[in-house]
Amino acid sequence: MERVGRVWCEFAALPDGVESGVLVTINNGSIADIDVDVARPDDAMPLDGLTVPGLANAHSHAFHRALRSRTHGGRGDFWSWREQMYTVALRLTPENYVDLAAATYAEMVLAGYTAVGEFHYVHHRPDGQPYDDPNAVGRALMSAAERAGIRLTLLDTCYLRAGAGRALLPEQQRFSDGTAAAWALRVAQLGDSAMVRIGAAIHSTRAVDAAGIATVARFATGRSMPLHAHVSEQMDENAQILQEYGCTPTEILAQQGALSDRFTAVHATHLRPEDVTLYAAAGSTCCFCPTTERDLADGIGPSDQLAAAGVPLSIGSDQHAVIDPFEEMRGIELDERLRSMQRGTHTASSLLAAGTLNGYRSLGWSDGGVIRVGSLADLTTISLSTVRLAGVSKRALVEAAVFAATASDVTDVIIGGRHVVSGGRHTVIDVAPALATSITALFGEGNS
Amino acid sequence: MERVGRVWCEFAALPDGVESGVLVTINNGSIADIDVDVARPDDAMPLDGLTVPGLANAHSHAFHRALRSRTHGGRGDFWSWREQMYTVALRLTPENYVDLAAATYAEMVLAGYTAVGEFHYVHHRPDGQPYDDPNAVGRALMSAAERAGIRLTLLDTCYLRAGAGRALLPEQQRFSDGTAAAWALRVAQLGDSAMVRIGAAIHSTRAVDAAGIATVARFATGRSMPLHAHVSEQMDENAQILQEYGCTPTEILAQQGALSDRFTAVHATHLRPEDVTLYAAAGSTCCFCPTTERDLADGIGPSDQLAAAGVPLSIGSDQHAVIDPFEEMRGIELDERLRSMQRGTHTASSLLAAGTLNGYRSLGWSDGGVIRVGSLADLTTISLSTVRLAGVSKRALVEAAVFAATASDVTDVIIGGRHVVSGGRHTVIDVAPALATSITALFGEGNS
Numbered sequence: 001m002e003r004v005g006r007v008w009c010e011f012a013a014l015p016d017g018v019e020s021g022v023l024v025t026i027n028n029g030s031i032a033d034i035d036v037d038v039a040r041p042d043d044a045m046p047l048d049g050l051t052v053p054g055l056a057n058a059h060s061h062a063f064h065r066a067l068r069s070r071t072h073g074g075r076g077d078f079w080s081w082r083e084q085m086y087t088v089a090l091r092l093t094p095e096n097y098v099d100l101a102a103a104t105y106a107e108m109v110l111a112g113y114t115a116v117g118e119f120h121y122v123h124h125r126p127d128g129q130p131y132d133d134p135n136a137v138g139r140a141l142m143s144a145a146e147r148a149g150i151r152l153t154l155l156d157t158c159y160l161r162a163g164a165g166r167a168l169l170p171e172q173q174r175f176s177d178g179t180a181a182a183w184a185l186r187v188a189q190l191g192d193s194a195m196v197r198i199g200a201a202i203h204s205t206r207a208v209d210a211a212g213i214a215t216v217a218r219f220a221t222g223r224s225m226p227l228h229a230h231v232s233e234q235m236d237e238n239a240q241i242l243q244e245y246g247c248t249p250t251e252i253l254a255q256q257g258a259l260s261d262r263f264t265a266v267h268a269t270h271l272r273p274e275d276v277t278l279y280a281a282a283g284s285t286c287c288f289c290p291t292t293e294r295d296l297a298d299g300i301g302p303s304d305q306l307a308a309a310g311v312p313l314s315i316g317s318d319q320h321a322v323i324d325p326f327e328e329m330r331g332i333e334l335d336e337r338l339r340s341m342q343r344g345t346h347t348a349s350s351l352l353a354a355g356t357l358n359g360y361r362s363l364g365w366s367d368g369g370v371i372r373v374g375s376l377a378d379l380t381t382i383s384l385s386t387v388r389l390a391g392v393s394k395r396a397l398v399e400a401a402v403f404a405a406t407a408s409d410v411t412d413v414i415i416g417g418r419h420v421v422s423g424g425r426h427t428v429i430d431v432a433p434a435l436a437t438s439i440t441a442l443f444g445e446g447n448s
Numbered sequence: 449m450e451r452v453g454r455v456w457c458e459f460a461a462l463p464d465g466v467e468s469g470v471l472v473t474i475n476n477g478s479i480a481d482i483d484v485d486v487a488r489p490d491d492a493m494p495l496d497g498l499t500v501p502g503l504a505n506a507h508s509h510a511f512h513r514a515l516r517s518r519t520h521g522g523r524g525d526f527w528s529w530r531e532q533m534y535t536v537a538l539r540l541t542p543e544n545y546v547d548l549a550a551a552t553y554a555e556m557v558l559a560g561y562t563a564v565g566e567f568h569y570v571h572h573r574p575d576g577q578p579y580d581d582p583n584a585v586g587r588a589l590m591s592a593a594e595r596a597g598i599r600l601t602l603l604d605t606c607y608l609r610a611g612a613g614r615a616l617l618p619e620q621q622r623f624s625d626g627t628a629a630a631w632a633l634r635v636a637q638l639g640d641s642a643m644v645r646i647g648a649a650i651h652s653t654r655a656v657d658a659a660g661i662a663t664v665a666r667f668a669t670g671r672s673m674p675l676h677a678h679v680s681e682q683m684d685e686n687a688q689i690l691q692e693y694g695c696t697p698t699e700i701l702a703q704q705g706a707l708s709d710r711f712t713a714v715h716a717t718h719l720r721p722e723d724v725t726l727y728a729a730a731g732s733t734c735c736f737c738p739t740t741e742r743d744l745a746d747g748i749g750p751s752d753q754l755a756a757a758g759v760p761l762s763i764g765s766d767q768h769a770v771i772d773p774f775e776e777m778r779g780i781e782l783d784e785r786l787r788s789m790q791r792g793t794h795t796a797s798s799l800l801a802a803g804t805l806n807g808y809r810s811l812g813w814s815d816g817g818v819i820r821v822g823s824l825a826d827l828t829t830i831s832l833s834t835v836r837l838a839g840v841s842k843r844a845l846v847e848a849a850v851f852a853a854t855a856s857d858v859t860d861v862i863i864g865g866r867h868v869v870s871g872g873r874h875t876v877i878d879v880a881p882a883l884a885t886s887i888t889a890l891f892g893e894g895n896s
Contacts, residue, residue: 069840069848075792107835235789295851297785321851323835335786337745341683344523387555387771390880391887392517400517403743403769408856432838439839 054114054378056359059316101144103434111407128173180215199226250275290331292318502562502826504807507764549592559855576621597868628663647674698723738779740766
């Protein structure tokens with residue numbers, strides 16, 4: 001992955017709008033200078049099309065990629081899908097997971113994602129015993145991100161119980177450190193690096209009790225870490241928490257000190273108005289995963305209420321039924337259109353912010369997700385010469401990117417000043433064969 | 449567009465399931481022979497990946513392609529979007545429309561569509577006066593389809609009024625023949641050919657009065673033509689018809705003799721249970737257009753009730769915000785998941801039938817949309833070696849195609865035995881520049 005010095009963008013989405021002829025000077029992984037409306041200097045690498053800030057995939061379970069298109073037999077709901085997911089989780093090792101995650105992250109980069117938040121909870125051996133390095137799987141994910149060239153926030157996830165008063169199921173043993181204190185001791189051994197941030201996560205209010213939530217929240221606050229949690233993805237989850245605590249998942253998180261401007265509620269599908277108010281007051285983010293929420297029959301979250309209350313939205317591809325940031329961004333608005341029968345709740349610009357700035361901030365990279373001097377040099381370029389984008393208005397390029405582009409339209413991706421995707425190809429990994437090999441190996445199938 | 453003699457499919461979706469090593473012999477545009485589980489003969493063209501029956505786009509307004517990503521400014525609903533659409537409709541001429549439609553149809557073929565139903569209502573000059581050939585625009589659409597190599601059903605559409613008791617608006621003049629009888633006289637001048645069928649359409653129960661519906665229905669019945677109509681896309685449409693007739697749009701269509709097994713209700717979003725019963729009894733089809741219904745904030749139609757009643761579903765890309773048959777097929781199920789919070793209402797096989805067999809039948813090509821001896825030689829091949837399909841199960845290839853493929857994964861398309869897309873490229877039209885040129889010309893913009 002070659003380091004880039006200067007790039008010249010035919011069009012670039014800057015904070016105040018799209019400009020043409022944008023010369024971006026990169027130094028030490030950051031943006032050192034920006035000129036607009038200039039001709040391309042000979043030594044600047046051309047980026048034809050529209051360059052947007054690199055896109056943040058704020059919610060990923062990398063291993064779910066193996067399940068793509070394999071879970072559609074018969075009827076069912078989220079809970080029956082989860083059984084199939086657990087079967088794959090039990091097959092993971094640090095060795096096979098690094099290959100699968102590297103290929104999955106490389107697919108993300110090809111699609112235009114430049115940062116990923118890995119919501120990581122498969123910590124230990126299948127029987128729950130730690131590996132010799134108790135962070136072996138987490139370190140495998142860091143290696144995978146490094147191979148793929150993507151910026152990583154490892155959201156190390158606390159998972160302690162099957163539900164209120166219910167011990168872990170056998171297939172959940174490997175997710176648990178036993179106690180939140182033991183989780184904290186393990187996570188304390190991990191550290192940030194140039195391309196990696198360590199963050200914390202509470203799997204859900206089902207899987208971590210109130211005292212555990214408080215412990216994880218204190219740990220994250222003490223280290224100013226991002227803190228994420230699955231919140232109210234399913235109505236049955238709300239019912240369980242109502243029975244246990246007499247309140248909503250959001251309320252128990254708030255009571256235990258989890259909400260802040262470093263907190264992200266993932267999904268946030270079945271919220272009450274009081275929950276929205278809590279997130280707005282705390283400055284928290286809600287991460288929508290529209291392609292997953294469709295696939296898993298979760299329902300449509302209240303993006304209208306959240307936006308009206310000023311809660312920033314971010315996006316995630318979650319189980320990777322689809323890896324396409326453009327689908328996720330427009331999915332927020334299109335699902336809202338289906339629900340409300342109104343167009344234009346979210347502007348294209350606000351959806352692009354969900355895919356870029358808000359996601360970067362949610363993952364602890366407050367200096368990224370925007371093209372300005374001093375920001376991380378993470379850039380994604382889409383061609384305007386494909387059949388999907390041909391004929392779009394040059395005066396509405398953000399609309400075109402958000403509502404008409406697909407992952408296939410991404411030609412170039414720069415992450416931390418390194419050229420990771422060039423001409424639509426990953427510069428290091430041959431992605432499709434890498435995916436096929438790692439997935440068929442996981443299922444014990446021949447890779448034909 | 450070269451004629452193909454024999455093709456060998458690595459995998460092919462046959463009526464009873466997916467087979468490997470499928471040798472298809474083509475003669476005179478039809479399938480003359482099929483062998484399964486055979487090695488590739490040297491003289492057979494290889495089609496690596498999964499070959500499915502050619503996909504039918506059962507509802508298209510070709511000129512709407514020009515609006516892609518240009519209608520997302522501000523808030524609004526279906527009716528405000530329609531104003532923008534009328535602006536483009538007024539700019540069409542037979543000369544510019546042939547270019548735009550050829551490029552749009554070529555984009556469809558690249559995406560795997562092999563047949564299109566063009567719901568055509570821009571018949572006359574902007575002031576309503578006929579062209580010298582009163583079918584000049586319809587013939588332009590036939591020329592466009594011929595250029596693009598796609599099979600066409602021209603659904604010539606009757607449009608008479610702005611609503612109950614309301615004369616046409618100025619911008620609607622060019623849609624109207626004045627009376628249904630005049631519409632019939634004009635359409636009677638058009639005839640079928642090898643790659644073209646003439647069908648009839650009632651724009652909507654808003655735009656054609658009861659007597660007009662009866663006239664169009666009699667004309668279609670007399671000639672055994674397909675008959676389509678927009679039905680209950682908007683709740684306000686239902687309210688208007690309830691006020692005029694005291695019944696639903698479906699009921700007034702039924703009363704006037706429009707329903708039969710040649711009838712297709714397009715959208716069918718806001719139906720009553722009685723409407724579903726009427727379609728089931730008549731053997732009619734309902735054409736869902738999920739990517740449009742999202743975009744225009746129409747809502748989610750009752751695909752569960754329709755399927756349970758045995759009503760065949762088909763798909764259409766309608767306004768072409770997206771041209772991707774895989775998105776439309778899975779959209780039926782994924783929107784239903786969002787509504788019902790249940791997975792698996794529609795199987796992958798039933799969704800593939802919606803995209804193929806049901807669409808062909810709905811467009812009057814009852815000998816197409818299936819790979820069997822005697823059928824039309826219309827075939828679409830998707831690669832299994834892209835990042836999207838890598839790692840899918842060879843035992844669930846229809847699931848993979850329907851839930852994970854995109855238009856970008858289509859490598860080869862054969863229509864009537866002619867090789868129209870090869871290696872992901874249209875063999876005659878350079879599609880993206882053709883789209884850009886025709887669209888920017890329509891808007892009077894430079895094609896930069």
